[in-house]
Amino acid sequence: MEAMKQYPDPSRIREELVQKYPAKVAKKRTKSIVINDPESIPEVQANVRTVPGIITQRGCSYAGCKGVVLGPTRDIVNIVHGPIGCSFYAWLTRRNQTRPETPEHENYITYCFSTDMQEENVVFGGEKKLKQAIQEAYDLFHPKSIAIFSTCPVGLIGDDVHAASKEMREKLGDCNVFGFSCEGYRGVSQSAGHHIANNGVFKHMVGRNNEVKEGKFKLNLLGEYNIGGDAFEIERIFEKCGITLVASFSGNSTVGQLENSHTADLNVIMCHRSINYMGEMMETKYGIPWMKVNFVGAESTAKSLRKIAEYFDDAELKARVEEVIAEEMPKVKAIIDEIRPRTEGKTAMLFVGGSRAHHYQDLFTELGMTTVAAGYEFAHRDDYEGRHVLPNIKIDADSKNIEELKVTADPELYQPRKTEAELEALKEKGLEINGYEGMMKQMMKKSLVIDDVSHYESEKLIEIYKPDIFCAGIKEKYVVQKMGVPLKQLHSYDYGGPYTGFVGATNFYRDIDRMVNNPVWKLIKAPWEKAGNGKGTELEAAYVTQ
């Protein structure tokens, strides 16, 4: 099937998208705009610097580290070391839901902690204030862990958050204090912050508690942040199938779960971009294989559950998974049968995240909708083209300064869960073991793939394609809607969700049906504008006498 029969030639669209740019900018942007061919996937320029001034969707390293990865764990006190803004903006805005065990259990997600750095701290150093803040947080709350996040000025003035954390950890004795050098200027996007967060969580949390808990099929769910309750739905399904979730990285998680996560026998990865480092490091150190899954989409959920059952290779689990799918699917089917006639044939564009622009295409496919263009905000080439390109990715200066941890097998705890031969056999069966095929393989021929789309390019795309729905984030939401096109936020879900699993899929179907078919979009023009304002005939008497 070929996409966009009714649209101009995609290479002409590509030219149009960059036409207005200064020559150098046009040349650079052209490499990030490619015409897809799933049979022979072209190279996409990704994870490179954004052109200053171009109006990007991207954020910073701090956002990726504190906001994305560490934010959802409820019982860490996350202190942001820097001026007040960074902590303020990341305060509750990512909708990471959490469910403490009891009303007395710890939950600091509703709190915002900052050292509120002042000019004198920038001039004379802020370490003293940081240590004071850690002490005050400890005295007030006695948390198990305190994490410190560096903002831009911290790295520049040379505050050593790691030394300060170590000193306080030793002083306090029963509180694990550790720091992150996630200054906003590191890397080229949030992505650098994900990597920094993975390193820190791996170094300071994973492996601290070796107690092996009960459970026959134990796994960790990586790269699932419980936005809108996504992790709750996956937890529900796992429980129903008899699968034990040791830890989720990091939606609805606790410090204890993360510290114990190396006792699991499999890591399943949702958001490859933000957490693949963790999967790799845990495999090397503990011998736990990782596998790419996708719980966005009902069919994708069923497929992912079957893969998990296949991995554990247990007849009982396989049977249970089939039972659960058979029980859940009819409810999903009843809803999709009702909705699909209204969504069939419509078009979507997705420019978001590092995985979501891929995952959500499954849901649109289930709705009979076509993705005409898609791209990530902060992904790398492997998220587009598949992990086989990893050896060919050039490491530039911006990536080089993000630490790569040197990980080796743990002398005591390394225990390969599967032999090489077993893993090979699983791969043969189509399981993405230690692998990810990327977004482009699934997208249609001649669809457009654009990395780090600019504001200008988005507006042009909408003008040209007039999609029925556009998926991005809050900054794009009202721009696109002002153009008369509904925008689905795929960071915050427009305050809805969950969208994962079986229940989530039906939530998404209903939301998209509502959005693309909402009568309000037809009310934008005033009646006098439609009738040629003031140019009509005189009023006619129209009354009825009885």
Added chain:
Amino acid sequence: MLLRHTPKEVKEREGLTINPAKTCQPIGAMYAALGIHGCLPHSHGSQGCCSYHRSTLTRHYKEPVMAATSSFTEGASVFGGQANLLQSIETIFAVYDPDIIAVHSTCLSETIGDDLQQITKKASDDGKIPEGKYVIYASTPSFVGSHVTGYANMLTGIAEQFAQSTGEKKDQINIIAGWMEPSDMREIKRLSKELGVKIVLFPDTSDVLDAPQTGKHVFYPKGGTTVEELKSAGDSKCSLALGCISAEPAAIGLDKKCRVPFETVDMPIGLSATDRFIMSLSKAAGVEVPDEITAERGRLIDVMTDMEQYFYGKKVALFGDPDQLIPLTEFLLDLGMKPVHIVSGTPGMRFEKRMKEILQRIPGANFKNGLNADMFLLHQWMKNEPVDLLIGNTYGKYIARDENIPFIRFGFPILDRIGHSYFPNVGYTGSLRLIEKILGVLMDRQDREAPEEKFELVM
């Protein structure tokens, strides 16, 4: 309980701020620049700043908020951000064609010592600023002051860099708006028109951040103070600055540059502050206050007298920004209410002085601003002396729910309700709306919690 770890006992803190009642300078600079017609705000720092500010403003207004960033990487942080800013200016004029780029700094560019004046001059010398276009700037380090300071700094930059004195005075008055909503700015214009006074209002975010749905995205919406108006501000008879923290610095800047005398009045929130605003404006312009405005005032007073029993003696906790809190506290006192706990993260002696004066009528009232004056402290005060009403931005809803206290959203940011863009809080009409909201939440609570035999039909 959502804030289950907040203890009743207040302990002095020096290092840790918890649940701040402020944010950082650049977002204020971005907001102020959006009130200039044809202007694209530009954040000179790393991408996260711009992304966070745009996101927060967008959540508050449910409107497009366009702004660009210098996209600092580690290299720029080491070698300086000049190349990034020059590239930004070139890209922006080529692609987005604004009349003005308003550059503000961030903690990053301030720490490394980038000089915006020098870089914009270089852009101009290198021919990167097209004929008839402008690049203006303001220094807005995040480690000084608060978002309100950033607003004031950008506004001062706008006044100083545009206003010109031709030597011939114009029959017009500048109204320099402190941080207020588009609806408030619209109301200020309406009141001035009602008084028959020609004004130059800046900034003016009405018709920018409350733009109509037309099926078209207008990158530079029709609102905003124009360059011509800003230039002419140097010839105005005088300026009225609405707010001593967010507006007065721009009035001082204008006076220094163009000799435009100014008067600082409170933001016209509530009866007394609106009275003073109307008096000052009519006096400055030499006009009589028309009957219609007197009648507007009368309607407000009428409701205040009709419903006095529901206000009298009710204790209130509030948090937000000084220029709003000062007249709001005064208004609560005019209503017979008791504002007992007040915090603002924005520093400044002026706030302390004014609050001391205003709160003389409430012995023992707690108020604090600046460092560690945060919502955690406010919540602790409330646990020690409970209140009947909480007023503040959306973050207050966590306290309100835990303590079961009626809550009114007021200030910035409001992330979970609409209305602030469309219905003013300033003027007599705005004050009437405030009263309606206060009564609404107090009476809803009474209706919800009254024993069945005491459930009232008429209130």
